[in-house]
Amino acid sequence: MATRAFPPGNARGAEVFQALLQKSRDGMYDEAFFDLVEQYRQMYPLSEKTSLFLAFCAMSEGYFDIAMEQVREAEKKRRMSLPVWEILIACCSRRGDVREAVVYSGMARCFYQRPMHLSLSHDELEQFLSVLSRAMSAPLYAPLLTARAVWADGVLSYRAGSFAGEFLPTLFYSEEWPYWAGAYISEEPLNEKGWLLERMKDDPEFAANQGAEFVFDLMRAKKVQEITFSAGKDTWLLPVAGLSAGQEAEFAGAMQAGSVPLAYKSFSFFRVDKEIKISSKEPWILGQPIRLGHSPRRHRLVLNILVDALSWGEIKREGYRAVPNLMQFFSSGIIFDNHYAAAEYTYPSLAAMETGLYMHRLQVFDNCFGGEIDSGIKxxxxxxAELGYYCVNVMGASEGVYNGVTRGFHRLIVNPNHLSSAEAVERAIRQIEAFDECDQYVFLHFSDTHTRSILMDALPLATQTHLPLEERLLGAEGEKTSVFLSERAIYSHANREGIRRVDRILGEFFSYLESRFAPEEYVVHLYSDHGVPVYEKEPYPTSENQACAALMLRGAGIPKIGRCAELVSGLDFYPIVAHSLGFSPSASIDGNLPKVLGGKEREYVVSSTQFPGQPYRVSIRTKLHECRMESVFPVTPEGTVNLAGAAIEIYTREGHEQVEDEELYRYFLSLLDDHTRSFNTEGHEWPEHFMEKVKESWHA
Known part of the structure; x- marks a missing residue:
C-alpha cells in the first residue's frame, strides 16, 4: 500500500468545536463555555478560534476592550477571516477608528460579499477612498488597482484604476516618505510620458490591461512647493518631479540663482553640496534625499538578480549545457544544486525569500488578498536600508509593494509582466555608474525564462519561426496559468530560448562587474523563485522541475566552492543575504544559514502550494527521499484546509521510485503534522450564516 492517508482529526476536538458553535449561537457564555474554550485551547494552541470564541463572549457582554485584545490575537494567526473582520469592524467603529473600520469593511465586502454599513461624513469618505481602494484590490502590480472606489452623484462605485501620479496609501501605518507613483523615463522627452500617464491613469481599461506594460517609477517622496535643504558637510542627490507640463523649479542659495525645467510626473536628480532653496509656482514632488558616501562596513554593491522560473532541476538534467556563463562566473563562488522554492509561484515565493518566513506564517499565499505583512517583520x-545602502529595484513586477514585502526600497522601477533581461542589465549598469558614490543594494527581476500559455504571451521569435504550425495549434489548448502548463515542444523550446538569452546577457554583465569592481567590493546573489512544469509528463506544482530553482552566490565573504549539494530552501535566501549585508536575522524566521556559509545543515526542505480553491500540495525532501501530500479538500479563502484523508506518497529522489517503509512514513508524517498544524482545520469550519446569528447577541 504505497499511498497512505493523513489521519483524521481529533474526535473530541470536533465535539468541543461544535459545542462552542452552539453556545455562541445561543449566547450562552456560562462556566461550561469557558471550560470548553480551555479544552479547545489545549488541543489546538495554534488556532485562532480560541481567541475568537472569547471575543464573541466579550462582544455579547459589552467588554469591547477585551474583545479587541482577543481579536488582535486571532488576527495574528489568521489575517483573512470574516469573524475576525466582523469583530474588528464593530470595535473600530465604536472606538471611532474610522480608517481601520473602512479597511476591514472593504476587505469583508470584497472577499465575503458582506454589505458595508459605515456612517461616514462626505469629508471622511473622500479622505478614505484611496484606503478603501487598497483594501478591496488585489495586491499585484502597484500602482494599478482592481477596484478603485469612486464617489460620484451620491453613489459609491468600484472600477479598475490606478494610483498613477499619486501617493500610494498603506492600510494600517503611516509613512514619513510614502511611495509616489510617477512615469519612468531615461533619456527621453521631459513631458511625453507624464502626458500619457495623466491621460490614462483613470481609464479602467488601462488598469484592466495591466497598464499595457507602462513603466512606473515608485519612489519614497513628499509633495512640497518650497524647501530649504541644508547639505551640511555632505553631498546629496535630490530627486525632483514636476506635477504639470512645462513646470520650472527655482534654485537659490550659496550659488548662482536660476531655474530648471522639471520632468512632468517623472524624476530628475540634482546634486547638492550647499544649502539651497528650491521653489516653484506650483507644488512638486521631492524624492527622499540620497546621501553620497561609502562606508568600510558596507560593500560598494550588493546585487540580487531574480531570474524568474529558472528551473535548476532541468538545468542539471541537461548537464548545465544551457548556462555556461553562469557556471563559469559562479564556479568562483557557490552554486547550490539542491535549492528548493518554498512556494510554486512568484507572489508567495518572493515574499518568503524577502522575509525568511513560510507563507502560512507570513500569510502571503493568495494574490487576490491585499493585506500587509506585520510591521514588525524586517x-x-x-x-x-538601515545599514545605509541606497536600495533600488531597477526592474520588477511590484508584487511586493502593496503587501510591504519590498518596503525597504527607496525606488522601484516596475511594470507587470514584460521584464526583459537585456533592459534590466542596461538599467543596472546605468544605476551602478550613476550612483557610484554611494553603497548600493540593487535588485533586478526578469522573466525571459518564465514560460506562459500562448493564449497570454507572445512566443520568442526563434520559437515562432522554427516550430511547425502543428505545434502552435497543439499549444493553443486552454491552459490558464503557467503553473499547470503541459510538456509540449512549443513551451520547452520557448523556455530554452529564454535560458540561453539570459545566460548570454548575464555573461556580458558579469564581465562588466569583474572589470569595474575588486573582488572584495561586491556580492552577487542570483536566484529563482520557482521552476517550470513544461518538462514534466505529469505537471505537479512541487515536482523536481517546478520546485528546484537556481541559487548561486559570488563575491566578498563567499567561499570559492563551486557546485554544492547541500539542501537549501528558498527561505534561506534571507539569512544568506543578511550574512552578506552584515546584519543578524531574527531568531524567529524559518530560514537557515547554510552550513557552507558557517550555519547549520538542513535535514529537509519544504515546498508547498496553498492557493484557495485548489488542493493543498506539499513536498518534503531529505537527501534521499521526497514525501508528497495532496489534500482531498480545497484550501479555503483563509488559507486553511482540512487534511483528513490527504494522500501521502514517498519516493526516492534518485529515480523517483515509490517507497513503502513504515518507519519512513512515521518520520514524514511527523514532519507533515508539524508543518501544517497551524492551518489544518480538521474540518472545524465556520458554518454559513454563523456570524449573522452570533452578532444578534452582541452588545449595541
Whole structure:
C-alpha cells in the first residue's frame, strides 16, 4: 500500500468545536463555555478560534476592550477571516477608528460579499477612498488597482484604476516618505510620458490591461512647493518631479540663482553640496534625499538578480549545457544544486525569500488578498536600508509593494509582466555608474525564462519561426496559468530560448562587474523563485522541475566552492543575504544559514502550494527521499484546509521510485503534522450564516 492517508482529526476536538458553535449561537457564555474554550485551547494552541470564541463572549457582554485584545490575537494567526473582520469592524467603529473600520469593511465586502454599513461624513469618505481602494484590490502590480472606489452623484462605485501620479496609501501605518507613483523615463522627452500617464491613469481599461506594460517609477517622496535643504558637510542627490507640463523649479542659495525645467510626473536628480532653496509656482514632488558616501562596513554593491522560473532541476538534467556563463562566473563562488522554492509561484515565493518566513506564517499565499505583512517583520531591503545602502529595484513586477514585502526600497522601477533581461542589465549598469558614490543594494527581476500559455504571451521569435504550425495549434489548448502548463515542444523550446538569452546577457554583465569592481567590493546573489512544469509528463506544482530553482552566490565573504549539494530552501535566501549585508536575522524566521556559509545543515526542505480553491500540495525532501501530500479538500479563502484523508506518497529522489517503509512514513508524517498544524482545520469550519446569528447577541 504505497499511498497512505493523513489521519483524521481529533474526535473530541470536533465535539468541543461544535459545542462552542452552539453556545455562541445561543449566547450562552456560562462556566461550561469557558471550560470548553480551555479544552479547545489545549488541543489546538495554534488556532485562532480560541481567541475568537472569547471575543464573541466579550462582544455579547459589552467588554469591547477585551474583545479587541482577543481579536488582535486571532488576527495574528489568521489575517483573512470574516469573524475576525466582523469583530474588528464593530470595535473600530465604536472606538471611532474610522480608517481601520473602512479597511476591514472593504476587505469583508470584497472577499465575503458582506454589505458595508459605515456612517461616514462626505469629508471622511473622500479622505478614505484611496484606503478603501487598497483594501478591496488585489495586491499585484502597484500602482494599478482592481477596484478603485469612486464617489460620484451620491453613489459609491468600484472600477479598475490606478494610483498613477499619486501617493500610494498603506492600510494600517503611516509613512514619513510614502511611495509616489510617477512615469519612468531615461533619456527621453521631459513631458511625453507624464502626458500619457495623466491621460490614462483613470481609464479602467488601462488598469484592466495591466497598464499595457507602462513603466512606473515608485519612489519614497513628499509633495512640497518650497524647501530649504541644508547639505551640511555632505553631498546629496535630490530627486525632483514636476506635477504639470512645462513646470520650472527655482534654485537659490550659496550659488548662482536660476531655474530648471522639471520632468512632468517623472524624476530628475540634482546634486547638492550647499544649502539651497528650491521653489516653484506650483507644488512638486521631492524624492527622499540620497546621501553620497561609502562606508568600510558596507560593500560598494550588493546585487540580487531574480531570474524568474529558472528551473535548476532541468538545468542539471541537461548537464548545465544551457548556462555556461553562469557556471563559469559562479564556479568562483557557490552554486547550490539542491535549492528548493518554498512556494510554486512568484507572489508567495518572493515574499518568503524577502522575509525568511513560510507563507502560512507570513500569510502571503493568495494574490487576490491585499493585506500587509506585520510591521514588525524586517524585510531584506529594510535591513539593507538601515545599514545605509541606497536600495533600488531597477526592474520588477511590484508584487511586493502593496503587501510591504519590498518596503525597504527607496525606488522601484516596475511594470507587470514584460521584464526583459537585456533592459534590466542596461538599467543596472546605468544605476551602478550613476550612483557610484554611494553603497548600493540593487535588485533586478526578469522573466525571459518564465514560460506562459500562448493564449497570454507572445512566443520568442526563434520559437515562432522554427516550430511547425502543428505545434502552435497543439499549444493553443486552454491552459490558464503557467503553473499547470503541459510538456509540449512549443513551451520547452520557448523556455530554452529564454535560458540561453539570459545566460548570454548575464555573461556580458558579469564581465562588466569583474572589470569595474575588486573582488572584495561586491556580492552577487542570483536566484529563482520557482521552476517550470513544461518538462514534466505529469505537471505537479512541487515536482523536481517546478520546485528546484537556481541559487548561486559570488563575491566578498563567499567561499570559492563551486557546485554544492547541500539542501537549501528558498527561505534561506534571507539569512544568506543578511550574512552578506552584515546584519543578524531574527531568531524567529524559518530560514537557515547554510552550513557552507558557517550555519547549520538542513535535514529537509519544504515546498508547498496553498492557493484557495485548489488542493493543498506539499513536498518534503531529505537527501534521499521526497514525501508528497495532496489534500482531498480545497484550501479555503483563509488559507486553511482540512487534511483528513490527504494522500501521502514517498519516493526516492534518485529515480523517483515509490517507497513503502513504515518507519519512513512515521518520520514524514511527523514532519507533515508539524508543518501544517497551524492551518489544518480538521474540518472545524465556520458554518454559513454563523456570524449573522452570533452578532444578534452582541452588545449595541
Amino acid at each position: 524585510t531584506l531591503s529594510e535591513g539593507a
